Structures are given as structure tokens and as C-alpha cells.
Amino acid sequence: MNAPVTSARTEIKQTTCYMCACRCGINVHVREGKVAYIEGNPDHPLNKGVICAKGASGIMKQYSPARLTRPLRRKQGAERGANEFEAISWEEAFAILEERLKKIRATDPKRFALFTGRDQMQALTGLFAKQFGTPNYAAHGGFCSVNMAAGLIYTIGGSFWEFGGPDLERAKLFVMIGTAEDHHSNPLKIAISRFKRQGGKFISINPVRTGYSAIADEWVPIKPGTDGALLLALIHELVKQGLYDRDFLVKYSNAAQLVNMDMNSTEYGMFVRAEVPVEEGCFDPQNKLWWDRHVDKAVVTHSDGVDPRLMGEFKLPDGTPVKPAFQLLTERVKNYTPEWAEDITGIPADTIRRLAHEMGVTARDQKIELPVAWTDIWGKDHETVTGNPVAFHAMRGLAAHSNGFHSIRALGILMSILGTIDRPGGFRHKAPFPRPIPPCAKTPRGPEAVQPGKPLDGMALGWPADPDDLFVDKENNPVRIDKGFSWEYPLSVHGLMHNVITNAWRGDPYKLDTLLIFMANMAWNSTMNTVEVRKMLNDKDDNGEFRIPFIAVCDAFQSEMVSYADLVLPDTTYLERYDVMSMLDRPISEYDGPVDSVRIPVVPPTGECKPFQEVLIELGSRLKLPAFAKPDGTRKFKDYPDFIINYEIEPGSGIGFLAGWRGKGGEKFMKGEPNPNQWEMYAKNNCVFHYELPKSFQYMRNWNKGYLEWAQRHRLTRYAEPILIHIYSDILQQFRLAAQGKTQGKQPPKHLRHRIETYFDPLPFYYEPLESQLTDKQKYPLNAVTQRPMAMYHSWDSQNAWLRQIHSHNFLYVNPLTARAQGIEDGDWMWVESMWGKVRCMCRYSEATEPGTVWTWNAIGKQSGAWNLEPGANESHKGFLLNHVISEELPPTADGEYLSNSDPVTGQAGWYDVRVRIYRAAEGEPQESYPQFNELKPVPGQLPRKRSWLAYVGGKIVGN
Amino acid sequence: MKTEFPNTETLHFPKSCLHCEDPPCVPVCPTGASYKRPEDGIVLVDYDKCIGCKYCSWACPYGVREIDEHQKVMKKCTLCVDRIYDATLPEERRKPACVLACPTNARLFGDVHDPDSEVSVAIRENGGYALMPEWGTKPANHYLPRRKQRIKIHTDELVRADNPLKKERAQPKPDIKEPSLDDVTSW
């Protein structure tokens, strides 16, 4: 039997998938210049040959009728949003941008703002913004999962997904909270299946049972926004039973460190410091105190042979009352009983207790011991690495609430008291993490960092370590357009993209001139309050000028946002370009060591499409930004591949975007001179560089001498200092002290003092999400959330002919009990209404939904004609977008002040805080989703819609 | 069985041609296009003979056949017959695409007639079952039941001599001056 199909005309090329953010290796079969077939690359460390429905359907993305192929300018006199454009040349497009941006840079660089979507090129976009000199730059993190990043990084020095994850190879119990599917996608599926085959128990905690939860051994339904209450009750029970890893907490966290309890002291709530002079730097100096159990007095932490107390209260010789941080934690969780949490979360107290016992006893009694010798940072040798096999994974379900930061701090503490951080079977870091708490990168501290004609003096985004790190002027006004790093959202480490348009429209804190948006659909699924934000985008002032004077959008596809642009730059697809998944950004590292990867074009760009990277390098060169132009003004880099090879973070530093095959002949890694053949070497190696650390450097990396010194030598980090887990956050306490007027440095303005004092609690606490606190819950009794569908990455593929076969419209999923109470039958048209707006949609009964929650797949609904879908497509008439009922701001305060609908610590968008009610659509109402919008007509250069996409086989349309 | 909240199970149930040992889709075909290969049991459609009459899709009790509206022929899973015998592929890649793609390795591929094959062992040891056996189609493809893992914690496991609370004087002795029976009676 032989049936050779791989004909001689077929070429197989390796690159990296981008149908979601996981970045699996793919083999793309190209036949006569057309993409014929995409399969997983079996030699890729991430996906090991597997592929998902999205990845395989990349072909239909490549040939999508939604693609833009020519630069476009809004037609003179056309309204923004009308989608009326004329095609222009790239030269014209660059000239328009160059002229505008030159003027802005020479006068006030902050009037240019660059915000980007889920792009994975933040190292380059961030560099461009910094070089331009604007502080107004961020990617999508603020409206995605910044609470997860900030909450965990401020606690354990690492976080989930790109920077760490559950070690399911060794875990015995796996608890997944607030994750449906994706983040990580294929790799997590591979790991969960292996874990289940090995006999592990998988518990899913989620209001909805979808995605990975389908194969969970136990589903624990929870009310949205109450995860913090559950986690605190679990900590309560574990502490009460003594089911915590005492040795781990003592050595590797700040649990035993003594906190100053003198209410009158300006140091109240801070760790007491011994008078050991320390070098200044971005790390925790090791000059804190423990209370020695045996001799009953204070000693410097990690003193040889000392076993400190975790509980109790003591007095220092000078009379200062002190308590170990762990004592304060036990006091904090004292009233957070399982019974208390039952009322809030809807989870029976007995279940909470049982879950705590399963976690605690598994961690204690199923200890793993690996014969891996290592040396801790204090110089002590260990013959083995041990681990407590309880692993967690959590994502946006916890994060996208205005109480998410503290819920996630509670999760970090739960994982830590179980003794599971960077140990086998628990949570494992991925390079370049762990990092100091907080990481060293800082924004400038005031407006003087923004100067005409100069790069920004600092980073646009950073990690504040104390109030003085805030990016505000003398009057405490924000310097950033999104008010990031101001007293309103001090730790907004990913910015607040969700408030940029509203702030710029209102002119608060100031007006912008040019807004450049890269692949973010801010007129549709990536914005809250969609209907109003769309009006703002097209709104004019009294002089008839647009309130946001100029909007440029770079996207590969004709999204709703594109229709609001003055200038459209057609991007390429992932199959048409070079890309790097860099250590300077969010690489694809594994637990065993750093991994980065690249994309290499498998087909040429369509039409006049140009990769956004090339656009930035061209603009950077034209504007003569120092990183992109030589002192004589000529360009430094021919193009993006040349930039990637030759750019170094400091000239001669040997550190660039790619870590593999550095040095003249490719003999070095992490650090080394530029290698002219670096791309070829990646191409020969499955587009991926993987450095496996020696076994002894693979665990306990927060405190592993060998690893930390290795990371320091390879310039992953500046300091080889221990990264102690922050059970108690003295960083947060410093903000609280500032709010209490007890500090010398920056202090919050009066109207925000109470807010800062409340939410900058050094220990996690539970509070009802801010929007719920302000909602009439009698009127709006239900929570509404969205989940990402398995077959589409957010909105990315409601244009994909193959994946549209799986979903072409969405329903509102409702528990039958809840629906019947409103007389709504399965399949009925119904309304879902919040205090902000309402949407008409179709109901689907679901027993896999907690009765107090309604939910839908996010971002399947489309504006009619968007993405060049047929004007009558299901997406626009049956599908709907829940964003219309979610606000980007809270109701204005009594003084008319607008605060973002966000976490008060991090500025994380509170997507899932919205409260709604549901009712049946009246007889005779149109059987169509509401609201409806103008129909978008195709723009110049768009490929015609084909009727026969489904007959695409092996690079050809078969049949008619 | 109907599951109701909160005892809900979510089940993803992929279906494709089961390559029946006794396939009702074959004898109904008027042109002989629908056939079962004697050498390996794979059920296929010969597109050169198929007239698109759809009899077979009516006969298949599992609903896995679909007419291709463009080519006007009946299509279904071929078990990637072109892949699994393709000698140009490395041995371990000679499997149906769905088996290779599946991230969770939920699909196994092998010879059900070989009692030592991976699939036969899995069916035998893990309670593999055929869909709708009452139809007598004897599907070659089997399904494996769901597995549930539970943890049982005995209450005495919570009591331990090395409970870390003991190091913290967690059950503190009452202050010597606190009231006691000694203060109120002399017996």
C-alpha cells in the first residue's frame, strides 16, 4: 500500500504559530506558493507535535477576506467609523506620520500615544515609545490579567503562564481557578492529560464548567469575584490545623520576620531592620529580625542554627512591640472561617474544609524528594530537592475583578504556606523569572522625564517599590494619559489601556494629538462601554475638530477599530513575517531553562502588507531616534531582521533580542556579540533556542546560589540576592503609611487618602468588587462573565472560515432555574441589562453554570460587515458582544470624579464585576441581537469574499 | 442520565467513522463506492464511483457521513489512509492526523485484532466499550470511560505529633492570675 501525497512541489517550512498566544512550533506545508497544510512540529519543545483546531486553521487566517492589503487614508469629510477610505502609498503614509510625529516630538512628546494589543512584541514597541520620548505606551495587560502578574510577582517574584506554572509532571493534586481554556493552551492540555493518567486529582474552581474543567475530577462552582474569600478561608483552615510547611516559610519567606507594632512610630507595620549596613539596590536587604525560639530574643534573620517563632508577640530591648509577619497573617484570617466564606462564595463550608485538608495533607504526606544537590544563597549545601505536590493554576477569572490583586496575593500565600514555590510538584518558575520583589524596572518619577526631542528618561512601565516611585507631578497629577502609576492606580504595572480613549476624549489629564493603535480592537471587543467609546472616537469639539485629533491603526484585518482610523497601516499575518519571542519580553521558557523562539516567513506578504516591526524601524529611522539612527542621522538598521541581529541593549553589552546562537560564530548564548547568521541558525533548529539548566539550578531558584549567580553572570538579573516570598508586603504598607501622612516622601492627595489606606493593606483581605458595592443588587442580582472559546483566541477568528463552522454566533448561557424564573425558555430571545446598557441575545440553558451567573463566549459577535463578513452573517445578527453592558469607569463620585472600573491597586479592568438582570424579549420584538450598528462596506484592496472557502483543500479551492 | 447543577458533568464527545466490522453503510451502496478493505478493515468511499445518492449516510447509525456539496461525493473519516502507509514519513508520524494533533493523547491508534496492541490493552484493561452495540455494527473504534480520582482524608491524619503549631505555643497556657476554681471554693 502506498499513497504518497507529499508531492515534490510541497515544501515544508518551520515557524511558530500565532493563532493564539501560546506559540507552538508548526510545520507549514506550502504548495505552489499557497499554504496547504499546517501541522504541529514534533521536534518543538512546547507542543511536541500536537496542534489545536486554531493552529491548523491558520490557513484560513492567511486567506481571510478580512485582510487589509493597502495603506488607507480616511476620505476627506467622511465620519470616523463610516469605513470610507482611499488607498494611498506607503510613502504617503510614512510622510503623514513622519510630519505629525516630528512636530509632536519637538514640542511635547507625550501627545503621542502608542497602545498595542496581544502582540508579543512589547520589547520593540516599548523601545520605540521610550525612544520617541512618550510615557504613553502600554500593551493590553491592563485590561487582561495584570492582577495575576502584579499579585504574584509582588508576592513570590514570578507569575503564571509565560513566567511560571504548575509542575504537573510531579503534582498529585492540581487546583485550577478561574481558567477556562488557554493560557497556556496546548502545553497545559498535554500536561493535564499526563497528570490525570498518572492518577492525580484535578479540581476546577469556576462559576462555569467548560474547557479544561470538563475533565476535572471535581468541579467546585463559585460565585464570580469571591475567589479571595475562598482562598482566605482555605488559609484559615490550613493554619488552624497546622497544615503549613513551617520550615519552608521560615527559610524562604518573610513569615518569621518581625514587624514593628508601635502605632505611634513612623515605621508602624514595617519590618524592623537590624543595623547592618547594606548596599543599595533593587533587592530585599537581609537586615531584618527573627525572634529566636530558644534564647527568646531578636536575632538577624537566617542566623546560623536559629529557629525563629512564627507566632506570638514580643518586645525588642528598646521597648518596641513586634510580631512575626505570620502572626499577623493568622490574625488576619481568624475570622475568615469556612462558614463565613460559604455565604459569600456559595461553596459549602464542609467542602472548603475538605479542600483545605486535601491540599494540606497531600502537601505534607506525599513529599517528593529528588536526588538533586544544590546550595542555597546562604551557603548551605542540600543533598536533595524536596517538594510538596500540590499545584495551582489561575488566570483571568481571578484577575479581572477590582478585588483581584488581593485575591491573587491570597493565592500566592496559599501556595507558599503549602511550601510549593519552585519545588517539584508545585509552582515552577520560567526564565527570566524569578525576579526581585518588585522587579527593578522603574518609570520616571515626574514630568521632567518627558522632554522635547529626547527619549523618555526611564521606562514607560515599571514596578514601583514605594510611593516615591510613582509617576506624578508635584501636585500629584498623573503624567500618563491612562493615569498609570498615579495615586489612583499606583501599581498599574501594565498600564490602563481601557481608559486611554475616554481620558483622551475628556482631556483628563490632558489631550493627545496622535493615538497609534496596533492590533487592538478598541472600537469593539477590546474596549469596555463599546457604544459610548465609539462615539468618543468620532466626537468633535466646539471648533469642529476631533477631540482625539489623529488616529492611526495598524492591523492585518479590517476590524471595527480600523473603521475609526484616519490612517490605516496593513500589517502582515504571522506566516508572512519575522518575529521574535524574546527574553526581553515574554519568551516561551520551560521550567528547566530559558527558551526563546522566532517566526520566519513561509509565504511573502500579501499585497502591500508590511510588518508593524518594519513600520516602527522605518519611523524610528525617519524620526532619527537614537536607537534607530546613527549620530549622522542615517539609519542604523536595514530592516527588522537586521535590527534583531545587531541591536544590543547597550552597545557592546552582548545582550539583544535573541538569546541563542550569539557570538560571531553562534558559539555563545544569552550574552555575546551579534552573529550575522543568527536567523539561519534558528531556522535550522526548529525556530527555537532551548538552554537546559543544570539540574541543580532548576529548583528553588529564589534562593538557589548556583542559579542566581548563573542568572547574574548571564545578565538575566543584576543581583544574586535571595528573593524571599512576601507573605507580608511592607511595600504595600509604605503606601498605607504615606496615606496616613506618616512618611517623608510623596503622599496621596486628600481625596484618595482613604482609598490608598484601605486597599494598600500589607495582608490580603476580601472586599466586594467595587462595582457591586455601587450597584443595586436587588435590581441587578446576577453576575455576568465571558469565557474564551476553545476554538478561537478571543475575537481573533470570527473571520476564519473553518473555525466559524464551530461558532458563528454566541448564546447567553443561563442555569435553567434562573432562566425559568424569568419565563425564559431555552433558545428564546432575551435581554441582559446592567446599569450601563442592555443587549438582546439568545438564551441557552446550561446546567454547567452557577445559578447566580450568566455567561457567554467573548467576542464572537461582530458589527455588520466587519471583517468583510457577509452583511447578514450570524456574527452580527445572532451574535452579540457583552462589552456593551460593561463600563470602563465607575459611576462618578459625589465630587464628580471619574475613577476607572478597575482594581484600585493595579488598574486591572474589572470586566467580570458587572451585575445584570435578565428578562424575556417581548413578543414581536425583532429576532436579532441588539444593539445593531451601521454596516461596514469593504475597503479598497480587500480580497473579495468567496463562497467556497470550505472547499479549500491542499492549497486550492476545489469545485466551483 | 441527566445531570443537574451542581452535579454537572461536561462531556466532549468526538465522533468520526468507527470503521465498523459489519458496516451497514457498505451493502446499501448501489455502485460499490462504499467499501471495506479486507486487508486492514478501513471503510472508504471510492470517489470515482460515488454518485452522491446519500444512501450510506442514511444507513450509518452514527451520523458520520457528510456529502461534499462541491464535489458531490460522500465524505467521511478515511483513518488518514494516505498518512498511515506513507513510507516517506518517519514511522512514529504514520498515524491519523487527529491522533497526532490531540494534545491530551485522548486518541490511541492501533490494531484491535492484535491482542497485544496498545489499543487492545487499553480496551481490555480500562473498560473500553463500543457505541450502540445493539445495532450489531461491531465498530472497530472503541471509547474509554471517564476516570475519576478521589482523595480520602481520614480525620486522624489531621492530628500529628509534629504539628508545627506545637512550636508556637499555639495553645497557650492561661495566665497564672486568671480566675480559677481556686478563687471561689475551698472544698
Ligand code: SF4
Ligand atoms: S495552542 Fe495556540 S499556538 Fe498552539 S497550535 Fe493552537 S493556536 Fe497555535
Ligand code: SF4
Ligand atoms: S461508522 Fe458509519 S460510516 Fe463508519 S463504517 Fe460504521 S456505519 Fe459505516
Ligand code: SF4
Ligand atoms: S453516496 Fe456514494 S458511497 Fe454513499 S451510497 Fe451513494 S454512491 Fe455509495
